[in-house]
Amino acid sequence: MFSKGGKMGILYQQNYRVPFYESDTFKQMKISSLLAVALQISGEQSEALGRSDVWVAENYNNFWAVIEYELNIQRLPRFDEAIIIETEAISYNKFFCYRNFWFKNQEGKTLVKITSTWVLMNRENRKIERVADEIVAPYESEKISKIIRPHKFKKAASFEEAEAVVYPVRFSDLDMNGHVNNAKYYDWASDMVDFDFRKTHQPKQIFIKYNHEILYGTDIHAQMEFESNVSHHNLNDDSAQIEISWEKVSENQQ
Amino acid sequence: MFSKGGKMGILYQQNYRVPFYESDTFKQMKISSLLAVALQISGEQSEALGRSDVWVAENYNNFWAVIEYELNIQRLPRFDEAIIIETEAISYNKFFCYRNFWFKNQEGKTLVKITSTWVLMNRENRKIERVADEIVAPYESEKISKIIRPHKFKKAASFEEAEAVVYPVRFSDLDMNGHVNNAKYYDWASDMVDFDFRKTHQPKQIFIKYNHEILYGTDIHAQMEFESNVSHHNLNDDSAQIEISWEKVSENQQ
Known part of the structure; x- marks a missing residue:
């Protein structure tokens, strides 16, 4: 599902219910599952916008790699809880793309916020490449000159x-x-x-x-x-x- | 989704798409994920039939445990493949319940068939209990006297x-x-x-x-x-x- 709010990038949204096998012994969503599901959902947005991993590989010989995450946790989603996951490609500069994720409860309250930094890598030499405008254009994220300090x-x-x-x-x-x-x-x-x-x-x-x-x-x-x-x-x-x-x-x- | 065919139990069906994080290095669904998802879907059927784990715990102080699986694999589902997962509680005797799972492709061809054996365990002493008819009645599986040889x-x-x-x-x-x-x-x-x-x-x-x-x-x-x-x-x-x-x-x- 897409929507375009006051914010910069296009927001992509998914309903999700925390399954048994993604719950830890405390009945909370595993953090490794949270990261895995976030990655999956950003992949779905990319596919929906015509920028699947296959497209990026075929047209630019690149692949996406996350290099950094920051998670801020109010509380973790619980087993069987129906949550809403949102993601948005916020901004990018010459080499880095910044994407946020929000895990929200049914009332729209953010339980977990993730900020992440991505790079495009060359599939052969596995080195970081410049971000091509054509790759990121469909996300409508802001082009910035600033590099966010890691x-x-x-x-x-x-x-x-x-x-x-x-x-x-x-x-x-x-x-x-x-x-x-x-x-x-x-x-x-x-x-x-x-x-x-x-x-x-x-x-x-x-x-x-x-x-x-x-x-x-x-x-x-x-x-x-x-x-x-x-x-x-x-x-x-x-x-x-x-x-x-x-x-x-x-x-x-x- | 429910349906009642010529077979014994009520069939429960779910569409599923194999996510990135459940795919192995060969781009095939991990077998551990296959088992985890099967378990989740049988839990969903139980909930839909009014026999959730919570119900079983509150009314009988029991919990379900799988004691045996047999998997027959034609080929494993692939990354991003849209599959159909079906499950059916086939039959039960005094102590054991038998449930099947089918992972099918879009043409209805079975890729993986799983047969499984379940027991109801007492939550306190963790010993096997007799299967109460009231617990399994909603699944409409066949009561048999035979014990399937492990x-x-x-x-x-x-x-x-x-x-x-x-x-x-x-x-x-x-x-x-x-x-x-x-x-x-x-x-x-x-x-x-x-x-x-x-x-x-x-x-x-x-x-x-x-x-x-x-x-x-x-x-x-x-x-x-x-x-x-x-x-x-x-x-x-x-x-x-x-x-x-x-x-x-x-x-x-x-």
């Missing part, structure tokens, strides 16, 4: 007393692009956080940065360090960086 | 030169029931199969048996042994047993 993560070199886990990359971690699926990284990071802590704390804000793709046959060396209620995560020497701000859950939220 | 798996004790992998159970492996999600077991088993072999072979028939639930904090000790083109898998001393018959893929299928 989040500053704790670098691998500054992890001091990190906990470490090694995850072998498995077949089931891969997606159609032949590399580890984007959504997996969050699971690897958050699976290191103590279960009892997770019973009483919810992610409030999450930053994810993808710097290098990870292929089958690699081992993931994941590090984690807590600073008060923020967990810093680093995978394979800055290949991916994740930062999660945890908030104590009040009784009535659980 | 598949005979290679037992843990008869694994001789097995390959072994240890998988720690992670938070992201759990579902709302607080234990490892059913669909995970297949990933653990099949992730042990050589990648190059998987490039040229497809699962043709799969048997899965769940004997004991696995909780957080446990390690999964997975064993695998090949006998010609059949891989036998055993998790935690017969807690789960999986058998996969692999078929060489012809050029035009890939």
Whole structure:
């Protein structure tokens, strides 16, 4: 469904009901599923606007890659909850495209807002390409000159007393692009956080940065360090960086 | 959507399109996703017939558990393919309920058929209960006296030169029931199969048996042994047993 409001890009909207297998042990939508579904819905908008992945590959030999996410979580959608997911390609500059997602309840209240940064990559040399106007024109997003400043993560070199886990990359971690699926990284990071802590704390804000793709046959060396209620995560020497701000859950939220 | 054909139970039908995040590196629907979606759709039928999990819990203090699957695969649904999923509670006896699933293409051809065996468990003592007629009546499945003979798996004790992998159970492996999600077991088993072999072979028939639930904090000790083109898998001393018959893929299928 399309609509064009006062905002810049074209808004694309989908109704969604959280299935059992996308719900975690606390009966809330998994954050990795949230990211996967968001990606799926932006793909649907692109197809509806005549800019499918196939079109982008055939006409420009490019493919889309998300390089950064920021999630702000009011509360997570719950199992079987009927929600509305909206997405909009907000703006773009020479190299970066900015897209937002809103997960809303039936009353239109935003439960989760995601901002994301995308690049177009060359399918052969896998390098970032300039954003061609023709690719992004149908989304009606604003062309800007400004580059939005990325989040500053704790670098691998500054992890001091990190906990470490090694995850072998498995077949089931891969997606159609032949590399580890984007959504997996969050699971690897958050699976290191103590279960009892997770019973009483919810992610409030999450930053994810993808710097290098990870292929089958690699081992993931994941590090984690807590600073008060923020967990810093680093995978394979800055290949991916994740930062999660945890908030104590009040009784009535659980 | 409901319909009542010549067959015994009430048929429940859903249109489905295979999303990106349920597609594997070969652009085919993941088998773990296939099982997860099947479960979801049987849950939807139950809800539509007034026999939701909540109803079963509140009125009988029971919950449903799948104890066995058999999958027969003509070909797997492909990424973005529009398919039709049908399910029907076929029959039941004193302790077991039998339900089928069909994944069909747009021409109505069955791509994957799943037969499954279910039990009702007591929520407190987690023991199998007798099937109450009132619970299953709305599905209009046939009451039978016969117990369908379960598949005979290679037992843990008869694994001789097995390959072994240890998988720690992670938070992201759990579902709302607080234990490892059913669909995970297949990933653990099949992730042990050589990648190059998987490039040229497809699962043709799969048997899965769940004997004991696995909780957080446990390690999964997975064993695998090949006998010609059949891989036998055993998790935690017969807690789960999986058998996969692999078929060489012809050029035009890939």
